[in-house]
Structure formats: structure tokens, C-alpha cells
Amino acid sequence: CQASRGEAQIAASAELEPEAEPWSLLHPLDGRDRSGLLPPLFKILSDEREGIPRLQPDTRALRYMKRLYKAYATKEGIPKSNRSHLYNTVRLFTSCVQHKQVPVDQVPGIFPSLDLLFNLDRVSVLEHLLKSILLYTFKDSISFPSAVKCECDLVIKEPKSSSEAFPRAPNSFTFEFRKKHKWIELDVTTLLQPLVASNERSIHMSVNFTCVNDQLQPPSAQESPFNMSLLVPPSLLLYLNDTSAQAYHYKRRPSQSPDHKAHLSPYPTGQEAAQGRRSLRHRR
């Protein structure tokens, strides 16, 4: 696919001139922490020759990431302090659609299964996964005549490196399209956590949709969004915590943390204190 072909080209040029591809030096996949390395931003500084040829990202994906940037940082690029998250890295990967099994009689509302491959070479060993989203969008901005419910079956194929070759049981997600729907986010964190943690370099999955309108029938052909051509193959978003020395580690003030897990308060909170009293009484 586009990404792997690009990688192949870059890898080939790296073989020719080992110093041609500085990026791989920055995120050693072998896990050795070379904290003295410059951050990717300035590795190019020391490299006089012209920029490395790079593949152009999908415009819709770029638009999404620019919107995310505006939400997290000021115009000068300073991370906003009123944040409620711990990740300091967000990576968006465009899928290499392997192939679509298009059924002969395509019924509106039922999408052919998509085989997707995501190449995770850019994720370094020091980047730990906190959240993962499959991001769907449409080719054009459309509005739905009425709310439509969809069910998405997702199967993660066993990674090449693992011995078993069988695909896992499908995981189902249900969600609803509302009127003006731009982006649909499917949280796949629990599915991908073990793969990213074991430093898998690519993730292979198959996805299929079935949708019904609020009368629980397959949407009619008139409800235009449901022919396959309008749904763009999904991108994969990884929210990561980069633990390397040059990454910014946000020091959260106790008053700011919304979820108690991250906020290890030295004193039990209300319900914990009540529980303590109850168990004390129970023991007595």
C-alpha cells in the first residue's frame, strides 16, 4: 500500500546512505534509551541535505488533526494548561485498504466487509498507548433525514508474528448517526492495547457495518449516505504517552484531575471514608 511502498523507498535509500534516514535513529525500535538523541524536530537541523521525500496525508485526516491541534495548543504552540488528558502524543494512521468484499446484490445500509492494514512503524517503544479510536468520516458533508442506528463488527486478525493464524471473535459496536454527522469515533482501545504494548508493527483488521433507520428497517436507497461510496475507509488514532526525555510530561495539579484513578489523593474521598467506617463497624 501507499504507506508501506513509501517506507520501502525510504528504507531502500537508507540502505544506500545509512545516514539518509535520521528518523529511525530517533525512535530506536530496539528499546535502548538513547536519551542524548535530538528530538525529531531538530534532527533535520543537523542534516544538511534536502528534506526526506514524504508521503502526503489524507486531507480529511489532516483537517481533523489541525482541529485537534487548535483544541490542545495556543497559536504560538504552547500546550494549553486547562487540559484533562495525560497524553503528549497523538498519531493518526491512514489505513491501507486491503480489499472490499463487495456482495453481488448490495443492499442499502449493509456495507461490504473491509480489510484494513495499519502500519505502526512510527510508534516508538517509549510511547505507551492510552486510548485508540477508529475514525470514520464521509466524502462530503451530508445530513441524515432521521437518526440511524448502526452496528459495526470488527475482527482483529492475528499479527503475522504470532503463531496462531486464526482471526479472533468479532467485536461489535453500536452507535447512532445523528443529523449533521462529520466524524464517527469507535473506541477500540481494549482491542489494540495488547498489540501496541507488544510493539506490533502493523495491525490487520476487518470491519463491516449494518445500519437500520429509526423504523428498524434498512434505510431506503433515497437515504443517500448509506451507499458505500460516501463512507471513507477509517483512520486509526492512537493517543500515547511518550515517556522519552524530550517529551513534555504534564504535571497535573490535584485540583484538576477529573478521574480519581489518576488523582491519588493522600486522604480517602467521601465514599471511601464511609466504606472505611462501615468495615470498621462490621469488624467490631
Next chain:
Amino acid sequence: GQEIVSSELKKPLVPPSFNLSEYFKRFLFPQNECELHDFRLSFSQLKWDNWIVAPHRYNPRYCKGDCPRAVGHRYGSPVHTMVQNIIYEKLDSSVPRPSCVPAKYSPLSVLTIEPDGSIAYKEYEDMIATKCTCR
């Protein structure tokens, strides 16, 4: 002594040529003392705008200027800095005077296009100088 006192009182407090702001500049805030300076650059100047999508402008700022002798109270410098200054002034001028360097930094968020076409939002530590000191 009354005549002396009264004649003294009649004298103008400051010499006619004296300028208050000049006084401040020369004694309380000497010229080009160690302080923070701006340096606004855009990534297109460095021809990096084909892979750095945001921010468009970046001001890393830098520290420049002379370190005054009494650095402790202004810059929170350790006593060693004053010792080094005394060595420079009284014993051996080949020992450098204390230098004006950054003491604190703030992070920078960057949106980049990776060589494989994926897009990365990353936050880097220590990318903008926010305070200077003499060391």
C-alpha cells in the same frame, strides 16, 4: 551652621543636567544587562513547512546581556557566580565572567507529517526559554 544649612537648602537638589531616567538606566538597570530577547521564526524560513504543519510561527527566545556584579538578588544565582566574577575581576581575567543563560523553559506542541504519511501531534519539553539567569 544655620546660614550653611539654609544656603544648602536653597541649592537645587539635583544638578540641572541630571536626568532621572538616565540615573535609573545607568545604576539600577544598566545597559544591555542579561535579559530575555525574542526571536520569531516561521518554519517556512527553514523550509520545514512541508512537514511541520503547526505552529506556523515559533519564538524560542534567547538570553543575552552582561551579568552585573550583584547577581544574587536579581537572578537567583548561586554564590559561586559572584566568586567567579571576583576571580575574573581581581585574580585572573582568563577566567570568563558569568554567562547569561536560560533558567526556565516552556514546552511546544508540534503537528508534523511523518515520512510514511501519518500525522503526529507531539509535545516537546524545554522548547521556549522563559527566564534568564547568570551562571
